[in-house]
Amino acid sequence: MTEWTLSWQTVAPGIWRLKAGRPSTLSPASVMNRTPKTAALQSMGETEFPFDAADVKIERVGGRIVVALPLGSEESLYGLGLQLLKLNHRGRTRYLRVNSDPKQDTGETHAPVPFYVSSRGYGVYADTSRIVTLCCGSSVRADSGLSGNAKDRNRDSSWKATPVSDRVEITVADEGVDVYVFAGPTPLDAVRRYNLYFGGGALPPRWGLGFWHRVPKSYSADEVRAEAAAFRERGIPCDVIGLEPGWHTRSYPVTYEWNRELFPDPEQFVRDLEKDGFKINLWEHPYVSPDAAIYEALRPLSGSHTVWHGLAPDYTLPEAQAIYMEQHEREHVKIGVSGYKLDECDGSELTRNSWMFPAHASFPSGCDGEQLRQLYGLLLQKMTDDLYRSHNRRTYGLVRASAGAASSLPYVLYSDLYDHRDYVRALCNSGFSGLLWTPEVRKARSSEDWVRRMQTVCFSPLAMLNAWADGTKPWSFPEVEPIVTRYIRLRMQLLPYLYSTFANYWAEGVPPVRAMALEAGVSVRVQAGSGRFDSDEFAYGGAADKEWDDQFMFGDSLLVAPLFEGETGRTVYLPQGGWYDFDTGEHFEGGRTINVQPGLEKIPVFVKDGAVIPMMAAMDHAPRTGEKIDLELHHYGTSPGMFRLFDDDGETIAYERGEYRWRTVEVTVDTEGRKSGSVSDTEASWSSAFGDFVWVFH
Amino acid sequence: MTEWTLSWQTVAPGIWRLKAGRPSTLSPASVMNRTPKTAALQSMGETEFPFDAADVKIERVGGRIVVALPLGSEESLYGLGLQLLKLNHRGRTRYLRVNSDPKQDTGETHAPVPFYVSSRGYGVYADTSRIVTLCCGSSVRADSGLSGNAKDRNRDSSWKATPVSDRVEITVADEGVDVYVFAGPTPLDAVRRYNLYFGGGALPPRWGLGFWHRVPKSYSADEVRAEAAAFRERGIPCDVIGLEPGWHTRSYPVTYEWNRELFPDPEQFVRDLEKDGFKINLWEHPYVSPDAAIYEALRPLSGSHTVWHGLAPDYTLPEAQAIYMEQHEREHVKIGVSGYKLDECDGSELTRNSWMFPAHASFPSGCDGEQLRQLYGLLLQKMTDDLYRSHNRRTYGLVRASAGAASSLPYVLYSDLYDHRDYVRALCNSGFSGLLWTPEVRKARSSEDWVRRMQTVCFSPLAMLNAWADGTKPWSFPEVEPIVTRYIRLRMQLLPYLYSTFANYWAEGVPPVRAMALEAGVSVRVQAGSGRFDSDEFAYGGAADKEWDDQFMFGDSLLVAPLFEGETGRTVYLPQGGWYDFDTGEHFEGGRTINVQPGLEKIPVFVKDGAVIPMMAAMDHAPRTGEKIDLELHHYGTSPGMFRLFDDDGETIAYERGEYRWRTVEVTVDTEGRKSGSVSDTEASWSSAFGDFVWVFH
DSSP: OOOOOSOEEEEETTEEEEEEEOOOSOSHHHHHOOOOOHHHHHHHOOOOOSSOGGGOEEEEETTEEEEEEEOOTTOOEEEEEOOSSOSOOTTOEEEEOBOSSOOSSSSOBSSEEEEEEETTTEEEEEEOSSOEEEEESOOEEGGGSOGGGOOOTTTOTTOOSSOOOSEEEEEESSSEEEEEEEEOSSHHHHHHHHHHHTTOOOOOOGGGGSEEEEOOTTOOHHHHHHHHHHHHHHTOOOOEEEEOGGGBSSTTTBOOSBOTTTOSOHHHHHHHHHHTTOEEEEEEOSOBOTTSTTHHHHGGGBOSEEBTTBBOBOTTSHHHHHHHHHHHIIIIITTTOOEEEEOSTTOOTTSSSOOSOOTTOBOTTSOBHHHHHHHHHHHHHHHHHHHHHHTTOOOOEEESOOOTTOTTSOEEEOOSOOOHHHHHHHHHHHGGGTOOBOOOBOOOSSHHHHHHHHHHHTTSSSEEEEOTTTOOOTTSSGGGHHHHHHHHHHHHHTHHHHHHHHHHHHHHOOOSEEOGGGSTTOOOOOOOOBOOOBTTTBTTOOBOOOOOOSOEEETTTEEEOOOOTTOSOEEEEEOSSEEEETTTOOEEEOSEEEEEOOOTTOOOEEEETTOEEEEOOOOSSOOOTTOOEEEEEEEOSSSOEEEEEEESOSSSSGGGGTOOEEEEEEEEEOTTSOEEEEEOOOOTTOOOSEEEEEEEEO | OOOOOSOEEEEETTEEEEEEEOOOSOSHHHHHOOOOOHHHHHHHOOOOOSSOGGGOEEEEETTEEEEEEEOOTTOOEEEEEOOSSOSOOTTEEEEEOBOSSOOSSSSOBSSEEEEEEETTTEEEEEEOSSOEEEEESOOEEGGGSOGGGOOOTTTOTTOOSSOOOSEEEEEESSSEEEEEEEEOSSHHHHHHHHHHHTTOOOOOOGGGGSEEEEOOTTOOHHHHHHHHHHHHHHTOOOOEEEEOGGGBSSTTTBOOSBOTTTOSOHHHHHHHHHHTTOEEEEEEOSOBOTTSTTHHHHGGGBOSEEBTTBBOBOTTSHHHHHHHHHHHIIIIITTTOOEEEEOSTTOOTTSSSOOSOOTTOBOTTSOBHHHHHHHHHHHHHHHHHHHHHHTTOOOOEEESOOOTTOTTSOEEEOOSOOOHHHHHHHHHHHGGGTOOBOOOBOOOSSHHHHHHHHHHHTTSSSEEEEOTTTOOOTTSSGGGHHHHHHHHHHHHHTHHHHHHHHHHHHHHOOOSEEEGGGSTTOOOOOOOOBOOOBTTTBTTOOBOOOOOOSOEEETTTEEEOOOOTTOSOEEEEEOSSEEEETTTOOEEEOSEEEEEOOOTTOOOEEEETTOEEEEOOOOSSOOOTTOOEEEEEEEOSSSOEEEEEEESOSSSSGGGGTOOEEEEEEEEEOTTSOEEEEEOOOOTTOOOSEEEEEEEEO
């Protein structure tokens, strides 16, 4: 039996919490205040504490609380929020400060989440409003007994710049921190428990999973209408049009009020576009202009420092929330605006320009700038989501900062950085931390770059062209317009698959897009190697461990392996089992890597043997509530298969009150290889979203 | 009269100290514990407090102490330690954490010095062992009255990512901090007061100002002897040879003990090289190998965490210092080793590899890892310098980390980074902070790059080729060997000028190498402009203010304007007054910029009208104590001139007991333009370092 030296409390099956020191009451978990999805957690079952609890130590050093946890020599450590630059953090110290310009691989990010997932199949989360530093096996204690492992760098080629450690050390400059442990047995189970404990995953409205387009920042209503019409004329699906700063009377700082010169009748504008199947999404940021009507009311509820001379309201205060929400409800939500792009809530004072309120800013609630910076994105998501929920509507939007405990929020992260490989790496790692990410397309160096980026974004949580600065359109590179159009249409065809995949995120905590390290049958071999050692750049060499950070699962059955500008081929790792090329049907046996040369017209996508992929027609926009969807049910390979099809209205939050059904789509294969498919019925009174089903066997 | 709301104490003429909160007793000033150079400070005179002391506010916010100081809208702010990436910090938040890999412009650096110098002519220093964050006009308080300056970014092109602020805010996560204010009236005066208060500038031995060469890391004694002989054969001056890790029995971590396989008789080796005019410098770092004889003694005096499995001794403890110093004295100093290269005392846990002890490490003295990291470089410099002083010898060496209050330490900073422009920028800015810096040469992409780097390094505090990794020699690019040799010989010819320049650093606090912003007659025009704004990289634009960060003063009379690989010409800013091309004698009128196209064989150097430059023959190595130096005294231009020639033994610390003379070298010009020069005598009993003087009038 384990000796319990510290008081771990079982908070749900397979989830334990330790109050280290005296944790502050302000934290991501307290901001979110979600009810755990207890039934789903219970169905995952009880399990053992995943490591020896006696190995956990807590101490205070110089104003910091330090939580030390055991670490095996072969463990890889994933997660820690939206990390653009690294997948496996083993051997690195990570400094989880929110940073709007995370160019360097320090752990700083738009969305710091102090939750790591071990390849051994457990997770650890530190719930705090403060910056967390994690030594992920990068620190070695003198009392560890490892000092005998010292090596002579001059004569021993096995010397490493970061020696192997037996500890993770989590530090927070605060009085305390809540530490949670999530059991496995697999890494995916640990992630699911984390998501379910914090309320499950987000379920977007169906229209949120269509194609999005953001127009240039100073577009007028008429220009927007014309751009919308152009999509319809060209037969390019589009569900959401995003307006950028110019819709405000003033921006940087903002008013949240409609610029009547550009939008003389916002209500009519939104209604007209709705009629044509377009939702309107509004850009904003948190800094309130002196010209805003709500400025005076918010002034006493705001911080000691301004941003661009605008207020930084203290949205931990219910009074401040009420002012913001009332204004947004009246001027946006009630006239039909579908949601927001919450920009610049990720300010770091250390970016290339310093514009954010400083860490030492003080706020009326008593919190400081460090805390409010770490939580600002979460607070804004929560307020706007609550607002839509109060109208029995779902929203889906964009946000540039997030935090822990955020899986239930219908927001997708984005960045001003723009490296395509980093964007794909973020698709891989966001799923470890209850986050969604879009590799949005803004512009391209070439038609090749354009196609490669467009292909990637169509296999992501939010497929968007963001033309705020550049005015690009899907057809801006005419020579490749057919390829781009094809993928936007494919996105729409896959909507039923993707929507049910998200429903599974909501109900079971399974991330819709995820890294290979979360898949069964994957042996992520960490090939330890020495990096380049070079006296003109970096004298220590780097870690060159190979991780599959350039391919990912899109739902349970599709494996996507993007190509990048300049590449004509790539290596793809296929997990154990049979796989089929999604375009050609070609069969590949998994458990190995293959080389592909797909040509520009194609992004390599592989389907699992036995998979059922429900698809629909490439409509101009997602079906609305009450509109029946006919499905093609595609089955691949020789194994029997099953898909759980989520059936609800697709727009309201009635599903949270039980108004949904899971339809079981099943394929059996008889001894002679003949396939037959079935779809489970619902009760006669149920108003299903689905019409006809047509089977396609591959 | 100023209302003194806080208790500023006058600690020297023109220097005031404020104890904000309860400052810790551990700080750079307490580690250094130098006696201010009171006579020199008194001769600078009393002066007024440089701004309204009533505008200084102190508050505590969330575990931090915040000191707010006034800032005029036109002030530029310089200094803050060794900053490779920016000269003027106005509008930026600077995070002064010691960082071994300071690739990003956040303020992190090998040598954080929380001392800023305003273009208005005053300086402010925060003395603390902790990381300091400075908002250098990057934060705007809501109560500042500036909120009326809000602008609409969409419609107003004068919008700036960082609005103009009226405050500097200094924050430290500690109980308190000592704040010092240094009066001007000029920026140089503020710098001089800072240097003089902390003991004056360092005076290297004469040999330290010759040429240095570091050999590859595994060289044997015989290989070193051969390399030394090659310098002599080619007539390339060389004073110091540096040994890299291989001289230890074990390295990474180190033993400080001679590897007898490579160096069978270290004492004989050092003696032989000394006979040939070479000093030996030894590479080391602070992390003690389990194989070191001093390991067991240091173990109880070391930190909770190891580095490469070596001890990190707590050198704030006198007992730990004694063990280190006794060993170094016995095995290195007593056999004639001249000094050290103190590597890796700048570890940051967030570099591309994490190897340093973490910030939360604990040490026997009670300090934590953050504090010891911030002070480690300072402690090691102080211990080794004290050791040489106790032997009545000067040392001169290299160090990769430093801190505040360090001007008196005979150590020169270097970096593993290698951008030539950044290296020159560091030459400009190190002088603001009591630091010396070498743009060491390691290798080159081309013979052009090689020449340009070699030309720069010969006009720096330490002229060195560091071939530890690459094995390069001054003659590695044979096609340009004559140019490289010429500049190394010119370095030696300028030694009398440079040595007296350093003596002036010691006596008067005037930095030997310095930015244009420290010169009289310079109007540094800050051309505020908008930077590039680009949606694929950075959406806010950048500050594009032009600063003269690519040219510098080398002593009082020489202006050096390096060229960089790929350039055939450049713009040079000449301050008010007459200037002469150092090579051709061509005259230029200052107070303007000029364009030069110097060719690869030349680095542009300009001499002030009236300057006297004492030069000597290009000897193989610097003259030794007692060896008489014949000087050529070069006078330039038409104005009368004066030079204060420092006359001492050049190697011991007798000068600190008054055993030195200033010789006044003077040129008068009569009404017909005829020049005549004179050198002041010393008393007959004085054993001068100088022999004959020959005048050369240009």
